[in-house]
Amino acid sequence: MRSAEILFTIASVASWLAAPVFGWDIAAAQNELNTQKAKWESMAIDNYRYQHNAAHDTSGAVYPFTTHVWQGSVVSYVDGQGRQINWLSPNTFGNWFGLIQTYIDQPARDLRVTYDATRGFPATIYIVANTGQVQNFEIFSFHYYQVNYNPQGVQATLDRELAKWTSMNIQNYDYQHIAYHDTTNVVYPFKTEVRNGAGTSLKDGNGQPITWTSPSTMGNWFGLIQNYLNSGAQYIEATYDATRGFPTLIYVIQNNALAYHVEINSFIYF
Known part of the structure; x- marks a missing residue:
């Protein structure tokens, strides 16, 4: 074989190795995206929160990330x-639907997506871009809000649960919150200690004392x-x-913004 032919063969093999390998059905992915996006949009859910992990992220960020959406815009x-x-x-x-559409349009070397069976939003997204970069997302812990909520119902539940807590007469306890x-x-999470009904200690997630705010009792x-x-x-x-x-x-x-979001857990009493 002449040298020119050898060089041509090497170049052809290198080009083949570098080319995207589409092991997924692009048309089927587009149809599924269209179907699930239409399902999600038909729900008309503009107020929700969810969490996601990014398995490909090597930045040292602490997952899961929590996103709060109110009236269609991210507020936290x-x-x-x-x-x-x-x-x-x-x-x-x-935005997640848009990300999927971007990699269908390119198309990516590989794209695998699953969707929530009830509401259609993306649940898992696995992407291998043409550059070889891998992205791997998992979306979970979805919760949506009814805007026309009943404040009288919230008040009644608060009164009932406060009476329950008061009847326990628990004066010494520890708990954590985010x-x-x-x-x-x-x-x-912050760790709070309550003794004889009064907050006595508040420490951050590293165990360092917090002095810029006071510990909160359940009251x-x-x-x-x-x-x-x-x-x-x-x-x-509010849940109890x-x-x-x-x-x-x-x-x-x-005022169309997230004013407060606290989760209290890891409760023990003495």
Whole structure:
């Protein structure tokens, strides 16, 4: 074989190795995207929150990320320790659909997507771009809000659960909480100790004492919910421990913005 033929053969093989290998059905992926996107849009859900992981991320970021969407726009985007994320743009589900469409249009070397069976939003997205870059997302923990909520119902539930908690007469306990609305970039979860009904210790996720705010008792959390009810907040969601009645979730929208989002867990009493 002459040298020119050898060079041509080597170049052809190199070109073949570098070319995208489409092991997925592009037309089927487009049809599925169209179907699921239409399903999601038919739900007309503009107020929701969700969490996602990015298995390909090597930046050291703490997952899962939590995204809050109100009236179709992102109002909060925080990492797994409740810290605001400023170095990466947040996504509505419309943005996720757009990402999938981008890699169908290119097309990517590989694209695998699953969708929520009920509402159609993307649940997992696996992408191998033409550059060889891999992206691997998992979207989960989806929750949506009814805008026309019933504040009287929230008040009745608050009264019932407060009575339950009070009847327990628990004066000594520890618990942890994450404040997803917090923009101070402190490290969550916070650990609170309550003794004889008073907050005695508050430490951050690294075990360091917190002095810039006071520890909250469960009574303080009940009071917070009541204050937002009294002020006529736009939306309030609160859930409570089934056995003892203390708040486990407080979520408040006010003036079309996230005012408060706290999750309370890891409760023990003495």
